Amino acid sequence: MSGADGVVSPFAEADERTIEGALRPKRLDEFVGQARVREQLTLVLHGALGRGRVPDHVLLSGPPGIGKTTMAMIIAAELGSPLRITSGPAIERAGDLAAVLSTLATGEVIFIDEIHRLARPAEEMLYLAMEDFRVDVVVGKGPGATAIPLDIAPFTLVGATTRAGLLPAPLRDRFGFTAHLDFYEPAELEIILRRSAGLLGVPLHDDGGTEIARRSRGTPRIANRLLRRVRDYAEVRADGVVNRLTARAALEVYEVDEEGLDRLDQAVLGALLRRFNGGPVGLSTLAVAVGEEPETVEVVAEPFLVRAGLLARTPRGRVATPAAWAHLGLTPPPAYQGGTPWPPAAAGEPALFDLAQADGDGRAPRGPDGASDQTGE
Ligand SMILES: Nc1ncnc2c1ncn2[C@@H]1O[C@H](COP(=O)(O)OP(=O)(O)OP(=O)(O)O)[C@@H](O)[C@H]1O
Numbered sequence: 001m002s003g004a005d006g007v008v009s010p011f012a013e014a015d016e017r018t019i020e021g022a023l024r025p026k027r028l029d030e031f032v033g034q035a036r037v038r039e040q041l042t043l044v045l046h047g048a049l050g051r052g053r054v055p056d057h058v059l060l061s062g063p064p065g066i067g068k069t070t071m072a073m074i075i076a077a078e079l080g081s082p083l084r085i086t087s088g089p090a091i092e093r094a095g096d097l098a099a100v101l102s103t104l105a106t107g108e109v110i111f112i113d114e115i116h117r118l119a120r121p122a123e124e125m126l127y128l129a130m131e132d133f134r135v136d137v138v139v140g141k142g143p144g145a146t147a148i149p150l151d152i153a154p155f156t157l158v159g160a161t162t163r164a165g166l167l168p169a170p171l172r173d174r175f176g177f178t179a180h181l182d183f184y185e186p187a188e189l190e191i192i193l194r195r196s197a198g199l200l201g202v203p204l205h206d207d208g209g210t211e212i213a214r215r216s217r218g219t220p221r222i223a224n225r226l227l228r229r230v231r232d233y234a235e236v237r238a239d240g241v242v243n244r245l246t247a248r249a250a251l252e253v254y255e256v257d258e259e260g261l262d263r264l265d266q267a268v269l270g271a272l273l274r275r276f277n278g279g280p281v282g283l284s285t286l287a288v289a290v291g292e293e294p295e296t297v298e299v300v301a302e303p304f305l306v307r308a309g310l311l312a313r314t315p316r317g318r319v320a321t322p323a324a325w326a327h328l329g330l331t332p333p334p335a336y337q338g339g340t341p342w343p344p345a346a347a348g349e350p351a352l353f354d355l356a357q358a359d360g361d362g363r364a365p366r367g368p369d370g371a372s373d374q375t376g377e
């Protein structure tokens, strides 16, 4: 029960997405948090409506489970327009995209999820479509092939991506408005939980909401999921009421700790502290120590640990912060300075072992795009 399918994973399985549909806010004023983005979007959408024009294309970026799909649906609802939903991986050829674009009615909103995964030819077709509301349909093959320009109705594209950094600049530049959705404050998650509990018919006490919100990693999807898990517990083991007591007991069963760390996070942090004295240690060594694939550690556990200020990625390897020692209730070695190899070499004597080097893997972590990724995104 850890990794990408764990109870605090930001990703959602297909059946969970169905449940989520019922919990999505439908209008901008129901959408909790992200105040600045909401304000800006209101101006963009209602400004265009007032002028009788289609609004600029909108790019939504942010981590998984933070409300991008929800916001795309809200945009269409605010405009009173139909919404077409597709995704980067679903559009395999430029022709697939041309087929969708050529059937749009004026003012329709098309949502392309995971737009950073669009195939290159489709992406290039999109440039022209976004800018001039036109696509070039290529007929025939080889030297006889001709491009037939086809006008399409003015539309608004809403793109969503968890990896804005992977979008090619020409595509990014064609969005008139880019909204970055960020993690939520616990107080905002409490409001979301109250709303969800109302929709699900779950009796939720304020102290229960506070307890769940604090452990939800700033992510509405996780908050809603933990609420459902705590409800199960409260119904089976108690009187069905979600309060501080049932929330604490349930989350202990699911191995979600005070800060929202699950078993994998705790294993990673525990190994880093207990076996490697706080680091630095290379990713692959750390992964072996917890019996996981390096990618699982890097993609699932680390981003949250970094954001929670418990782990740092340095060019020499992974390092525990002083807060990590406190979190696990351990005392750092006396000489620990957050990244100094420990035990430190006595003066004039070569270090007994330097984990970062012994490892051969103390280099900066690399994201899938090959770029150095120190931010934990
Ligand atoms: N601001 C919000 N207010 C209330 N509920 C929210 C908010 N943001 C997200 N949610 C809820 O969280 C769940 C996940 O949101 P959503 O599907 O929009 O995330 P996403 O950013 O599209 O994730 P992914 O990157 O995985 O596609 C939904 O059930 C939605 O109702």
Ligand SMILES: [Mg+2]
Binding pocket: 068, 069, 070, 113, 160
């Ligand atoms: Mg989504």
